Amino acid sequence: MSTNKAVALMADMVTFVKVVETGSFSEAARQLGATPSATSRSVARLEKALGIRLLQRSTRKLRLSDLGQEVFQRCSDVSSAAQSVMSISHQLSPEPQGLVRVSVPKAVGRALIHPHVADFLARYPKVDLLLRFEDRQLDLIDDEIDLAIRISDHPAPGLMGRPLISIDHLLCASPHYLATRGTPAQPQDLREHDCIYLGEEPGDARWKLQRQGKTVSVNVRGRYAVNHTGARLDAVLNHLGIGSLPYFTAKEALQQGRIVQVLPDWNFQSNYGGQAWVLYAPTRHLPPKLTAFIGFMAERLAKEPTLSERLRSTQAVAAQS
Incomplete structure (x- = not known):
């Protein structure tokens, strides 16, 4: 049978499957x-087209012939394949839908991503x-993740x-x-102070x-x-020393005056700072669900306020006073 003829018969194959599954021409x-x-x-x-009898018909029911049973199995594969294709098409519909799996560093996820989940x-x-x-x-791929949020200078x-956002660190x-x-x-x-650092x-x-x-490097120490980051903030609030903190962790306590920035004229260069990127596998067609999450x-x-914006605001207030 030629390919063109087989394609033309696909609708008939699906109909045949439905007749067998329902056991009735009228219900099918x-x-x-x-x-x-x-x-x-x-x-x-x-x-x-096949040159064989597929169904044995009686007034009460239908029964597959011996060859009809084999044809039914093959036609069922065709019907299942068609349904799978339609399922993929449904997933790629313009409306975002489905599961989005995201990996994110603990502190960034808790402080910057999680607060927006309900609205998303x-x-x-x-x-x-x-x-x-x-x-x-x-x-x-190995960990079955759609998106990864990582702090880096550029995508891996x-x-x-x-x-997404600059992750700035400061001393408080x-x-x-x-x-x-x-x-x-x-x-x-x-060097003369108790300093609170990561210790990893x-x-x-x-x-x-x-x-x-x-650039100045200083070897610090502390008990x-x-x-x-939350524990370091608590330690700073409990007067245990000068701590290194990401700005998103420290900003509320800074605004309340419970902690203050140390050496504000200097930029603290943390090994854990940089730009937060949302990363994904290269593709020409990003699913709408991922596009929706990234854009949102x-x-x-x-x-979100950044440390540089805070410093500009502080400098502006100082210039006016």
Whole structure:
């Protein structure tokens, strides 16, 4: 049988499957939106093309012939394939729908992504979201992740991405601590203070500060190191020392005056700072559900205050006074 003839018979194959599944020409016709006579002609046309009898008909029921049983199995594959194609087409419809799986560093996910989840789900009622808070980098394919939010200077090789927000870090202390121990005037003064750092790697206790193209490195020490930003903030609030914090963790306490920035004229160069990117596998056709998540979070995070904006605001107030 030629390919063109086989293609022309595909509708008849699907009709044949429906007749066998329902056990009735009339019920098959009803489900297919056709007339019983048209459904009967469709099966007859398939029998004629194949040169075999597919169904044994009686007044009460239909029964497959021996060869009809084999043809039914093959035609069922055709029908299932057609349904699978339509399912893919449904997934690629313009309306975002389906599950979005996102990997994000713990602190960034909790402070910057999670607060916007309720509004995202409300805007896209057919989209489900799975957030995986992981500080280790997951592989998009092996770990079955659609999107990965990572802090980097640029997308990793082999991935595409969009920048979301700058992750700035700064040094902070409580007013009480500074009143007791003094306020550092230069980076080198940090050596005389209790400093609260991550403690995951030896380099975490080597703080780098930059100003006007000049970089100064200082080896700091302290009695407490912890790799959780919330815990470091608590330690600073409890007057344990000068802590390194991402701005999104420190901003509320800064606004309330419960902590203050240390060495505000210097830029603290953290190994964990940089641009937060949302990354995905290279593709010409990004599914609407992923486009929706990326666009929504980019829109929301664009409104988040950054450290540089805070510094400009502080400088403007100082200039007016």
